[in-house]
Amino acid sequence: MCSELFRIPLQIGGVPLFGAGILLVLWLAAAAWGVLRTSREHGAAAALGAHLPTALLGGLAIYFLPRYFDGGLPIRGYGLLVLCGAIVGIGMAAARAQRRGLPQEAVMSLAVWMFVGGILGARLFYVIEYWDARIRQPTIDGGIDWPATLKTALSYTEGGLVVYGSFLGAMAAFAIFMRRHQLPGLAIADLIAPSLLAGLAFGRIGCLLNGCCYGGPTDDPWGISFPRQNSPTTLSMPYQEQAAQGAFHGLTLAAESSRTPTPYIAAIREASPAAQAGATLGARIARINGVQIETLEQAQAEVFKQFS
Numbered sequence: 001m002c003s004e005l006f007r008i009p010l011q012i013g014g015v016p017l018f019g020a021g022i023l024l025v026l027w028l029a030a031a032a033w034g035v036l037r038t039s040r041e042h043g044a045a046a047a048l049g050a051h052l053p054t055a056l057l058g059g060l061a062i063y064f065l066p067r068y069f070d071g072g073l074p075i076r077g078y079g080l081l082v083l084c085g086a087i088v089g090i091g092m093a094a095a096r097a098q099r100r101g102l103p104q105e106a107v108m109s110l111a112v113w114m115f116v117g118g119i120l121g122a123r124l125f126y127v128i129e130y131w132d133a134r135i136r137q138p139t140i141d142g143g144i145d146w147p148a149t150l151k152t153a154l155s156y157t158e159g160g161l162v163v164y165g166s167f168l169g170a171m172a173a174f175a176i177f178m179r180r181h182q183l184p185g186l187a188i189a190d191l192i193a194p195s196l197l198a199g200l201a202f203g204r205i206g207c208l209l210n211g212c213c214y215g216g217p218t219d220d221p222w223g224i225s226f227p228r229q230n231s232p233t234t235l236s237m238p239y240q241e242q243a244a245q246g247a248f249h250g251l252t253l254a255a256e257s258s259r260t261p262t263p264y265i266a267a268i269r270e271a272s273p274a275a276q277a278g279a280t281l282g283a284r285i286a287r288i289n290g291v292q293i294e295t296l297e298q299a300q301a302e303v304f305k306q307f308s
């Protein structure tokens with residue numbers, strides 16, 4: 001697992017690289033060259049439609065990055081693999097479009113729509129699915145800390161994109177694009193299907209690098225060991241899950257259902273700290289370190305504090 005590969009400095013020799021710096025100038029120059037090249041073959045309107053969305057998104061990202069990353073831009077394994085998947089997928093679709101006599105500019109524009117729709121759908125699905133477990137940030141009195149919760153919900157670079165939501169979001173963007181440009185949806189779907197599979201393959205490898213999509217405990221030689229931290233400031237997901245469930249104490253916490261949410265000890269490992277302390281299988285959890293416990297989430301949060 002390698003969540004953060006390296007960091008790109010914000011300045012080189014005192015000259016800004018991001019923001020209003022070198023990369024922004026190079027990006028705008030490349031965008032202008034792309035518009036000029038495409039306009040010679042298909043006209044100015046088609047050229048702007050094909051390149052302007054990408055140019056704006058990339059330019060805004062480069063300009064605002066220094067506000068969010070003081071110590072340099074972190075290059076994460078997950079993001080890099082997603083980018084590789086996008087590049088390979090778009091390249092495959094563009095090549096197939098050329099062989100079928102379709103304009104590559106239409107494929108490029110469609111790729112931007114589907115990429116943005118896929119990211120939005122994937123993150124929204126993740127936020128909904130893991131709202132209580134990972135997104136919702138509680139206050140001391142049990143309410144919701146909305147600023148912290150919103151920040152967590154938007155921190156997609158730390159991981160947290162669900163493939164099902166990505167598919168739904170990308171298909172919604174695909175349908176809108178087909179309708180706006182009056183293109184044959186089924187024929188274009190056949191054209192881009194291999195690209196979607198290539199992007200999915202790269203994305204799954206990225207998930208594993210980020211610490212997601214791991215399996216259960218195993219003693220087999222192909223098992224993977226995950227570290228405590230996957231970046232200087234973030235605990236790895238397997239560590240968080242095992243710590244919250246009580247695995248480091250040698251027990252497993254569970255709850256019967258939402259109607260009877262009181263947690264209980266579902267399993268105890270032999271010769272573990274929990275077993276040596278006299279923990280009883282099936283015992284209900286009422287308090288942990290003096291804190292009254294009513295739900296499994298509360299119990300896991302208190303247990304996790306011992307290892308965070």
